[in-house]
Amino acid sequence: MDFNDSAEEAAFRAEVRAWLQQNASDYTEPLALRQGDPRIAEMGRSWQKQKAKGGFAAISWPVEAGGRGASPIEEVIFAEEEGRYHVPVGPFVGIGINLAVPTIRAHGTPEQIEKFARPTLLGEILWCQLFSEPGAGSDLAAVRTRATRDGDDWLVNGQKVWTSWAHTADWGIMLARTDPEQAKHKGLSFFLVDMRSAGIDVRPIRSISGESEFNEVFLTDVRIPDSQRLGAVGDGWKVAMTTLMNERASAADQSQSLPDVESLLAALGEQGRAANTRQLASLYAREQGLKYFGLRQLTRLSQGGNPDPISVMSKLVYANLLQDVSALGLDALGLPGAFAGRENHEAKKFQYGYQWSAALRIAGGADEILRNQIAERVLGLPGEIRSDKGVPFSQLPVGR
Amino acid sequence: MNFDFSADQKELADHARRFLGESCTFDRLRDNMAGEEAYDRSLWQQMVELGWTAINIPEAQGGLGMGSLELCLLSEEVGRVLAPVPFFSTVCLGAHILNQLGQESLREQYLPPIAAGESVVAVALMPGLGQLEYADGCASGALGPVAWLGAADLLISRARDNHGTECLVLIDAKHATVARRNIDGVVLDGLVRHGQAEFSATPARLLASGDEARRLIELALAQAAILTAFEQLGGAQACCEMARDYSLERYTFGRVIGGYQAIKHKLADVQVEIELARSNAYYGAWALATDAAELARAAALARISATEAFTLAAEENLQVHGGIGYTWEANCHFYYQRARLLAINYGNADYWSQQLLAGLQAAH
Numbered sequence: 001m002d003f004n005d006s007a008e009e010a011a012f013r014a015e016v017r018a019w020l021q022q023n024a025s026d027y028t029e030p031l032a033l034r035q036g037d038p039r040i041a042e043m044g045r046s047w048q049k050q051k052a053k054g055g056f057a058a059i060s061w062p063v064e065a066g067g068r069g070a071s072p073i074e075e076v077i078f079a080e081e082e083g084r085y086h087v088p089v090g091p092f093v094g095i096g097i098n099l100a101v102p103t104i105r106a107h108g109t110p111e112q113i114e115k116f117a118r119p120t121l122l123g124e125i126l127w128c129q130l131f132s133e134p135g136a137g138s139d140l141a142a143v144r145t146r147a148t149r150d151g152d153d154w155l156v157n158g159q160k161v162w163t164s165w166a167h168t169a170d171w172g173i174m175l176a177r178t179d180p181e182q183a184k185h186k187g188l189s190f191f192l193v194d195m196r197s198a199g200i201d202v203r204p205i206r207s208i209s210g211e212s213e214f215n216e217v218f219l220t221d222v223r224i225p226d227s228q229r230l231g232a233v234g235d236g237w238k239v240a241m242t243t244l245m246n247e248r249a250s251a252a253d254q255s256q257s258l259p260d261v262e263s264l265l266a267a268l269g270e271q272g273r274a275a276n277t278r279q280l281a282s283l284y285a286r287e288q289g290l291k292y293f294g295l296r297q298l299t300r301l302s303q304g305g306n307p308d309p310i311s312v313m314s315k316l317v318y319a320n321l322l323q324d325v326s327a328l329g330l331d332a333l334g335l336p337g338a339f340a341g342r343e344n345h346e347a348k349k350f351q352y353g354y355q356w357s358a359a360l361r362i363a364g365g366a367d368e369i370l371r372n373q374i375a376e377r378v379l380g381l382p383g384e385i386r387s388d389k390g391v392p393f394s395q396l397p398v399g400r
Numbered sequence: 401m402n403f404d405f406s407a408d409q410k411e412l413a414d415h416a417r418r419f420l421g422e423s424c425t426f427d428r429l430r431d432n433m434a435g436e437e438a439y440d441r442s443l444w445q446q447m448v449e450l451g452w453t454a455i456n457i458p459e460a461q462g463g464l465g466m467g468s469l470e471l472c473l474l475s476e477e478v479g480r481v482l483a484p485v486p487f488f489s490t491v492c493l494g495a496h497i498l499n500q501l502g503q504e505s506l507r508e509q510y511l512p513p514i515a516a517g518e519s520v521v522a523v524a525l526m527p528g529l530g531q532l533e534y535a536d537g538c539a540s541g542a543l544g545p546v547a548w549l550g551a552a553d554l555l556i557s558r559a560r561d562n563h564g565t566e567c568l569v570l571i572d573a574k575h576a577t578v579a580r581r582n583i584d585g586v587v588l589d590g591l592v593r594h595g596q597a598e599f600s601a602t603p604a605r606l607l608a609s610g611d612e613a614r615r616l617i618e619l620a621l622a623q624a625a626i627l628t629a630f631e632q633l634g635g636a637q638a639c640c641e642m643a644r645d646y647s648l649e650r651y652t653f654g655r656v657i658g659g660y661q662a663i664k665h666k667l668a669d670v671q672v673e674i675e676l677a678r679s680n681a682y683y684g685a686w687a688l689a690t691d692a693a694e695l696a697r698a699a700a701l702a703r704i705s706a707t708e709a710f711t712l713a714a715e716e717n718l719q720v721h722g723g724i725g726y727t728w729e730a731n732c733h734f735y736y737q738r739a740r741l742l743a744i745n746y747g748n749a750d751y752w753s754q755q756l757l758a759g760l761q762a763a764h
């Protein structure tokens with residue numbers, strides 16, 4: 001058991017630090033932009049380009065895929081060091097790097113991989129994820145956006161919702177129904193959608209913070225060439241599972257603009273700390289436990305092991321911890337904290353943390369869904385009783 | 401970075417798990433509680449033969465010279481089966497404290513009998529459990545409740561000398577001037593026999609005093625916290641498995657209770673708490689093994705997490721069992737009561753929370 005960097009890891013860390021000092025000097029202060037502002041995505045694009053130039057864009061990908069061929073540990077070292085700056089990283093770039101490209105690499109044709117993987121790595125293509133719909137969230141396989149064959153193309157009609165950064169994306173990964181007479185998991189196919197296609201209408205949705213990070217996407221007779229289908233017709237669910245597995249693995253990323261327990265301790269002051277000692281210690285133990293849990297999982301991956309099914313707990317624990325930490329921080333700061341403006345970064349962290357934690361408990365697998373997964377896949381308890389098995393999708397009941 | 405135990409260490413743990421799983425059954429626990437002996441002597445003898453009492457003692461003193469990591473793993477296995485033996489006080493604490501002593505003659509005298517399984521040690525370090533006064537080679541006063549005090553060969557205790565200085569003394573617990581008894585009857589956890597004793601001018605060896613005594617006590621408490629955390633982890637994991645197994649056998653309303661979401665989510669939460677606690681405990685193991693500067697923080701983290709995990713696991717295990725869970729025959733109560741005992745022992749959650757926050761504040 002060795003908790004410190006090995007000699008090679010330390011050398012890599014030093015290299016990264018030096019590179020960041022040279023290249024991240026624009027990002028020593030928090031960005032003064034609202035969530036969802038398209039300028040953030042553009043900054044993200046150039047930061048990604050810069051990372052690619054420095055050889056840090058895809059650290060643990062194989063060299064032939066444009067990566068560095070380094071270990072997952074080095075990937076984390078880079079993220080740790082990068083996290084000291086207020087760099088523009090987030091879903092606007094992350095959906096492409098963490099979700100779209102791994103899915104394309106797993107299921108795509110050589111032409112598809114050629115067309116999308118490297119340009120995404122270079123920040124030339126930003127992606128969004130067109131999965132959820134008004135009637136399909138946790139129950140993702142219930143999507144009803146319809147893709148019908150039309151010669152060499154598909155015609156797509158339907159509505160997607162909660163699509164983060166659709167307003168800045170160049171391309172989207174989409175799950176659509178190609179055969180409603182099959183059972184619901186069977187009639188799906190997976191498509192790569194050019195977001196500039198005719199018939200796509202992206203409309204912002206205001207979130208609880210009043211900002212617009214996500215959108216509704218209406219698709220009306222959108223024409224998609226069959227060459228942009230990923231995987232076989234009817235295999236959409238299998239392809240989407242690759243995306244979801246990657247999403248779970250990257251969902252608990254933490255950011256500079258969110259509060260941690262140290263910032264809570266500072267916000268509380270001596271009196272507040274004394275009055276909440278036990279709860280603070282408990283929150284701190286959760287935060288640190290989560291960090292060391294990540295290192296245990298990383299050790300497993302770096303030794304060639306598969307991801308452990310329990311690893312979905314990272315997002316579950318983090319989202320709830322963030323909510324608790326933020327609530328306690330806001331309580332301590334009182335009305336001055338609740339009404340603090342952008343110039344007050346510390347108070348803003350707690351406001352934003354309280355808002356964002358509510359999203360995080362839902363997005364990328366809601367708490368309840370993750371608990372079901374842990375119960376079933378880790379503890380071997382029975383699956384849910386379901387009434388949709390083997391029933392043609394077109395005959396399933398729908399509610400609101 | 402390699403945040404895991406080595407293959408050899410895991411093999412040791414596997415072996416310990418198999419051995420204890422076969423030998424330390426729940427029936428044996430019930431027999432032990434009904435019997436006269438304070439601890440399970442034949443199980444203890446088997447552990448001695450396996451070398452467990454020698455594990456952290458240097459080879460020069462008849463030990464195996466292994467490190468804290470092995471001790472962490474054995475503690476987890478002992479905790480999993482609630483082995484009614486004085487492993488924690490003798491090996492995890494007694495041998496550890498003696499090992500730290502500067503005087504070789506003391507180590508030479510007291511460590512070999514521990515390694516050979518001929519000496520059981522009780523340890524009294526926490527304040528508030530009586531007081532010993534030390535003067536001129538003798539100790540007087542009263543102590544208790546202290547684990548295994550009624551059965552131990554040796555006692556290592558905190559004491560005060562006639563200047564009021566903190567010190568650490570070693571006493572032959574069987575000496576004629578020691579009046580001791582086991583505390584029996586209806587107690588929280590009858591498997592860890594606790595004793596009380598009065599000392600009247602009992603011969604005592606001074607191990608350390610003043611700053612050196614405080615340093616040794618602080619180190620021993622960190623060691624106690626981390627090894628207790630592993631013991632708690634073992635117990636918590638056993639509870640989770642027991643509850644899972646029962647939930648797959650018990651039917652209500654035409655289906656197994658393990659299929660109900662209320663039970664599934666409960667057990668998922670238990671498993672999550674265990675993983676968090678395990679992660680903090682591993683950090684503690686690393687800090688112990690490397691004598692890291694972060695030891696105090698690591699000890700508090702390990703302890704706080706493990707107490708939360710074992711408490712939740714033991715309470716929900718009983719709950720999942722329904723009425724049968726409240727009976728003597730079902731085995732939930734062993735863990736339910738042990739979880740509380742370990743939560744109290746060697747500093748409760750308030751104590752470690754204060755330690756943790758004080759440390760964090762000092763770091764700023």
Ligand SMILES: Cc1cc2nc3c(=O)[nH]c(=O)nc-3n(C[C@H](O)[C@H](O)[C@H](O)COP(=O)(O)OP(=O)(O)OC[C@H]3O[C@@H](n4cnc5c(N)ncnc54)[C@H](O)[C@@H]3O)c2cc1C
Pocket residue numbers: 128129130131132134135136137138139161162163164165214359360362363364365366367368369372384
């Ligand atoms: C900020 C944000 C960004 C997002 N970005 C994207 C994006 O970019 N692309 C995209 O495709 N989607 C995105 N989503 C959508 C997200 O994936 C869904 O919101 C999520 O899957 C939950 O689906 P739902 O909202 O339909 O809730 P529902 O599935 O309707 O769930 C409602 C409640 O019921 C519970 N529930 C549902 N089923 C069960 C069950 N079997 N057992 C117990 N409880 C159950 C849920 O846990 C939840 O509490 C985003 C969401 C948010 C909040």
